[in-house]
Amino acid sequence: MHRRQGDDRLPVVLERRRLYILPTRAGAAFGVLLMLMLVAGLNYANSLALFLTFLLAAFALVVMQLCHRNLLGVQVQSLSAAPLFAGSPGVLRVWLGDPAGTARLGLEAAVEGSPRVAADAGAGARACLDVPLPAARRGRLRIARVRLSTAHPFGLFRVWTWVHAPLEVWVYPRPLGRLPMPVYGELQSGRQARPAAGTDEWSGLRPFRDGDSPRAVDWKAYAREAPLLVKEYSLGAAELRLFDFAAVRLADTEARLCQLARWVVEAEARGERYGLVLPGLRLEPDRGPEHRHHCLAALAAFGLGPGG
Amino acid sequence: MSVPDTAAGADAGRGSPRPLLWACAALGGGVLLHADRVPAWAALLALGLLLWRVASARRGRWAPALALRALLALALVVLVLARFRTLNGLAAGTTLLILMAGLKLLETRTRRDYFVLVGTGLFLLLAACLDRQDLLRVPLYALEAWVCCAALAVIGAQGLAPRAALALAGRALLLAAPLAALLFVFFPRLPGSFWAIPRDQQAVTGLADSMSPGSILSLVTSYDTAFRVRFAAEVPPPQERYWRGPVLHEFDGHTWRRAPDAYRPRQALHFLGTAYRYHVWLEPSRQHWWLALDTPAHSPDLHAQLTYDYELLGSEPVAQGLAFVAVSYTHTAAAAPLAAGARREDTALPSGSNPRTAQLAASLRGRTASDAQLVQAALEYLRGGGFVYSLEPPPLGADAVDDFLFRTREGFCGHYASAFVVLMRAAGIPARVVTGYLGGEWNPVARFFVVRQSDAHAWAEVWLEGRGWTRVDPTAVVAPERLRRGILDLLPQGLSVSERMIRSSPWLAYLLQRWDAANDWWSERVLQFDYGAQLDLLARLGIRTPDARQLGWAFMLALLGWLALITWHVGRGGRAARPDALARAYARLCRKLARIAPPRAPHQGPLSLAAMVAAHRPELAPAVRALLERYAQLRYGPPQGAGQARAVAEFRRAVAQLALP
Numbered sequence: 011m012h013r014r015q016g017d018d019r020l021p022v023v024l025e026r027r028r029l030y031i032l033p034t035r036a037g038a039a040f041g042v043l044l045m046l047m048l049v050a051g052l053n054y055a056n057s058l059a060l061f062l063t064f065l066l067a068a069f070a071l072v073v074m075q076l077c078h079r080n081l082l083g084v085q086v087q088s089l090s091a092a093p094l095f096a097g098s099p100g101v102l103r104v105w106l107g108d109p110a111g112t113a114r115l116g117l118e119a120a121v122e123g124s125p126r127v128a129a130d131a132g133a134g135a136r137a138c139l140d141v142p143l144p145a146a147r148r149g150r151l152r153i154a155r156v157r158l159s160t161a162h163p164f165g166l167f168r169v170w171t172w173v174h175a176p177l178e179v180w181v182y183p184r185p186l187g188r189l190p191m192p193v194y195g196e197l198q199s200g201r202q203a204r205p206a207a208g209t210d211e212w213s214g215l216r217p218f219r220d221g222d223s224p225r226a227v228d229w230k231a232y233a234r235e236a237p238l239l240v241k242e243y244s245l246g247a248a249e250l251r252l253f254d255f256a257a258v259r260l261a262d263t264e265a266r267l268c269q270l271a272r273w274v275v276e277a278e279a280r281g282e283r284y285g286l287v288l289p290g291l292r293l294e295p296d297r298g299p300e301h302r303h304h305c306l307a308a309l310a311a312f313g314l315g316p317g318g
Numbered sequence: 319m320s321v322p323d324t325a326a327g328a329d330a331g332r333g334s335p336r337p338l339l340w341a342c343a344a345l346g347g348g349v350l351l352h353a354d355r356v357p358a359w360a361a362l363l364a365l366g367l368l369l370w371r372v373a374s375a376r377r378g379r380w381a382p383a384l385a386l387r388a389l390l391a392l393a394l395v396v397l398v399l400a401r402f403r404t405l406n407g408l409a410a411g412t413t414l415l416i417l418m419a420g421l422k423l424l425e426t427r428t429r430r431d432y433f434v435l436v437g438t439g440l441f442l443l444l445a446a447c448l449d450r451q452d453l454l455r456v457p458l459y460a461l462e463a464w465v466c467c468a469a470l471a472v473i474g475a476q477g478l479a480p481r482a483a484l485a486l487a488g489r490a491l492l493l494a495a496p497l498a499a500l501l502f503v504f505f506p507r508l509p510g511s512f513w514a515i516p517r518d519q520q521a522v523t524g525l526a527d528s529m530s531p532g533s534i535l536s537l538v539t540s541y542d543t544a545f546r547v548r549f550a551a552e553v554p555p556p557q558e559r560y561w562r563g564p565v566l567h568e569f570d571g572h573t574w575r576r577a578p579d580a581y582r583p584r585q586a587l588h589f590l591g592t593a594y595r596y597h598v599w600l601e602p603s604r605q606h607w608w609l610a611l612d613t614p615a616h617s618p619d620l621h622a623q624l625t626y627d628y629e630l631l632g633s634e635p636v637a638q639g640l641a642f643v644a645v646s647y648t649h650t651a652a653a654a655p656l657a658a659g660a661r662r663e664d665t666a667l668p669s670g671s672n673p674r675t676a677q678l679a680a681s682l683r684g685r686t687a688s689d690a691q692l693v694q695a696a697l698e699y700l701r702g703g704g705f706v707y708s709l710e711p712p713p714l715g716a717d718a719v720d721d722f723l724f725r726t727r728e729g730f731c732g733h734y735a736s737a738f739v740v741l742m743r744a745a746g747i748p749a750r751v752v753t754g755y756l757g758g759e760w761n762p763v764a765r766f767f768v769v770r771q772s773d774a775h776a777w778a779e780v781w782l783e784g785r786g787w788t789r790v791d792p793t794a795v796v797a798p799e800r801l802r803r804g805i806l807d808l809l810p811q812g813l814s815v816s817e818r819m820i821r822s823s824p825w826l827a828y829l830l831q832r833w834d835a836a837n838d839w840w841s842e843r844v845l846q847f848d849y850g851a852q853l854d855l856l857a858r859l860g861i862r863t864p865d866a867r868q869l870g871w872a873f874m875l876a877l878l879g880w881l882a883l884i885t886w887h888v889g890r891g892g893r894a895a896r897p898d899a900l901a902r903a904y905a906r907l908c909r910k911l912a913r914i915a916p917p918r919a920p921h922q923g924p925l926s927l928a929a930m931v932a933a934h935r936p937e938l939a940p941a942v943r944a945l946l947e948r949y950a951q952l953r954y955g956p957p958q959g960a961g962q963a964r965a966v967a968e969f970r971r972a973v974a975q976l977a978l979p
Contacts, residue, residue, distance in 0.1 A: 035430075036429075036430070036433045036474075039433065039437065040437070043437050043440060043441065046441075047440075047441070047444050050444060050448065051444075051447075051448075052507065052508050053508070054448050054638075055507065055508065055638075055848050055849070056447060056448050056451070056638065057451070057502070057844050057845050057846070057847050057848070058447040058448075058451045058456075058459070058844070058845065059444050059447040059448050060502060060505070061498060061502050061844075062443065062444060062447055062459070062463065063444075064497070064498040064499075064501035064502050064505065065463065065491065065494055065495065065498040066440070066463075066494075067497075067498075067501065068493075068494035068495070068496075068497035068498045068501065068880075069467060069490055069491055069494040071494070071497065071881075071884075072490045072493045072494050072884055072888075073490060075881075075884055075885060075888050076490065076888055079888050111898075111901065115475065116475055116476075132898060133898050134898040134900070134901045135898060138957070161474060162474065162475055163471050163474055163475055163478075163486055164467075164470045164471050164474040164475075164486075164490075165429075165470070165473060165474025165475070166470070166474065235960075235961065237956075
């Protein structure tokens with residue numbers, strides 16, 4: 011999908027000429043009602059009925075103007091989406107605001123295949139809309155455009171626009187599989203994997219990320235209205251693991267990828283150092299969010315062409 | 319869904335009962351506008367369903383099954399049919415609409431249902447406009463329109479606060495009003511109608527085309543306006559302000575009726591004296607009569623016919639009030655003798671009835687030389703016979719005229735006119751009863767006469783050779799004041815208490831006159847603004863032969879002007895929003911800091927401002943920096959949900975306590 015005008019560079023302020031407006035279903039019904047009233051008023055040559063009809067028709071025009079005005083000048087500040095695991099719903103976070111600080115109510119956002127979500131931006135504040143992303147297959151989910159709209163006030167018209175700020179979201183393979191985690195034999199001979207808890211030293215808290223084990227979450231802090239935090243432990247002695255695609259004893263490629271994804275997630279959660287070997291690719295053992303992402307992205311992209 | 323920086327949407331939850339309540343209010347308003355017009359059971363049923371639905375808005379409720387609802391709908395249709403015999407027509411249609419809307423309440427739960435209810439409310443409002451157009455009701459209609467639009471706002475915005483919804487709808491309606499007025503003036507009207515308008519059977523007070531002894535009485539106790547008159551130049555003297563309605567020829571001993579509808583040529587007349595030119599605004603009467611001063615010279619309008627008796631008979635009942643201009647004379651002379659058939663008809667009496675009246679006629683005939691003298695003698699008889707004007711006369715027997723002339727001697731205009739005409743006919747003089755109105759109240763504010771139903775009157779016309787039909791008012795002989803004053807001044811017991819109060823207080827009477835003037839303006843300028851009035855207005859604007867293109871251009875120009883106006887207004891309204899508490903506290907901090915350091919540049923953020931302050935007043939830097947960092951965190955940091963408001967309040971206090979030496 012390519013657009014003649016080129017892509018939008020955020021932040022972008024919505025201008026007049028990119029806004030479209032049409033009556034909603036309620037608006038169309040209102041129009042039919044107005045036509046009926048007009049015919050009745052004309053037929054009875056009744057001035058009061060005609061004035062009422064004209065008043066409501068003019069009211070509809072004012073509503074159209076108000077609705078248009080509600081989206082005009084809105085600033086799309088950012089679009090972002092965290093990587094997600096295949097089969098689980100993700101979220102596209104849209105930040106909208108008004109540079110002049112005017113209140114904008116009933117702002118809606120949607121992507122293709124998702125329902126609309128709505129939020130208000132009060133005076134001088136921003137609106138944050140979390141658009142659910144449809145569950146996808148592993149790979150890269152491309153969101154070419156986002157539909158911003160509003161029917162506020164009155165719901166008789168909906169004004170909308172497309173924001174073309176293409177976004178790619180990594181869809182990691184779903185972490186599945188029951189095979190035990192292999193040990194990087196040569197370097198760590200004689201040592202067995204062991205649970206993360208227990209002997210490790212507590213090293214601090216960090217924000218929750220997808221794939222973190224619920225057991226690692228600091229629920230007490232969460233109950234005190236803190237964000238979702240995860241307790242991190244540093245291992246006294248770093249364990250090294252190497253997950254080799256060729257060594258997974260599963261027939262199906264997808265199942266192997268899922269198993270590898272699960273190992274990566276678990277090893278990272280335990281704070282272990284792990285590496286990944288795929289046909290044509292080798293990631294040396296390491297740890298940390300970036301490494302985890304590299305590994306999971308490599309799994310996500312496995313076997314798919316570039317850009318797929 | 320999240321509502322980050324403000325709590326604006328905190329109560330706009332999906333489960334809010336507000337949309338339902340507002341939809342019910344919009345519908346209920348529509349039902350109330352018709353409450354006194356539809357059968358009581360229908361209004362009560364609809365209002366009861368409304369209350370039930372509102373009461374069950376919060377808790378779980380019982381909803382009848384589809385089959386039951388269909389059965390109910392069918393039963394209600396049958397009930398309406400049984401009551402009205404038709405579903406066509408305003409009253410039947412409105413009743414049906416109210417009942418069906420009530421049934422709709424049983425299954426109302428989605429947004430679409432709420433929209434349907436509001437639409438029904440608007441349609442009921444339209445029906446009310448078609449039904450009644452009194453100026454007094456207009457505020458009610460405006461209120462209902464406002465409530466309906468506010469309900470749309472609440473439904474559209476998922477539970478907007480009531481005051482915000484009313485303000486929003488009110489603003490939109492005010493902006494819409496100028497365009498509505500433009501459309502009202504320029505939108506092409508129909509010279510006729512698309513389909514025939516079904517007649518309504520509801521009776522409104524007005525002259526009937528028959529008269530029995532008590533029939534006028536139902537009119538004279540009503541203070542309603544019958545019509546208004548403005549004379550172009552000369553005003554006839556009070557004793558000549560007779561407004562002609564139905565002229566009655568046939569008498570069966572009890573009731574007077576109009577002549578049968580055979581075609582008869584109008585009596586040729588010479589018009590004498592002043593030609594009075596005047597404007598009449600008729601109130602709705604659902605009768606065919608167009609009331610005109612004594613003898614109209616010609617028919618004022620294609621839709622009215624000047625009859626044999628010089629009545630103005632409209633082709634349609636006056637359903638919505640109308641206006642016409644006429645020219646009348648109060649003195650005429652016949653240009654041709656009375657046709658033999660007409661003479662026979664106007665001297666006919668039921669045979670054998672009222673023998674004593676016949677004796678009186680014979681004795682009068684014996685005493686006088688001419689018809690004119692006989693008329694005078696008969697009037698003398700009434701004047702000297704101890705007759706009393708009364709609105710509560712005793713009942714009359716079989717020979718009603720005999721009974722009245724020789725026993726009771728008490729009655730009002732109907733009795734006197736009837737007795738006088740019978741007496742004339744018994745003496746062989748052609749005579750007829752004319753019903754209509756006498757007089758009218760001068761309104762000095764609006765400079766017109768108001769003729770009320772209480773001015774209803776009946777008088778006689780006799781044929782005098784050489785003069786033709788001559789008006790004789792026997793009531794004026796008995797109660798001469800009746801010519802100058804309304805019947806209700808003569809007989810105040812006919813008035814209600816409030817009407818007596820109005821009449822006894824000059825300023826109340828003045829207010830009433832103002833109100834009449836307003837009604838007149840309303841009736842003339844708004845209600846009567848039809849195809850003809852539109853052509854007149856366009857002609858005054860210089861468009862003699864309006865064609866669609868010219869009108870289209872004029873209208874488009876006006877529309878563009880209006881659009882520019884509302885675009886400007888809506889845009890301006892949008893900018894005027896008040897900054898939130900955090901922005902106000904920050905502005906205050908910036909003003910304080912401007913006293914110790916150069917003012918903040920528009921592009922400068924809080925942290926850069928902190929650095930600048932630190933450069934100027936290093937000793938104050940820690941406190942200032944802490945505050946500015948706090949602001950940056952509150953404004954740009956991650957949202958803090960419920961704690962946000964508290965944090966902003968703390969920040970505001972800290973700004974207030976900041977002392978800058």
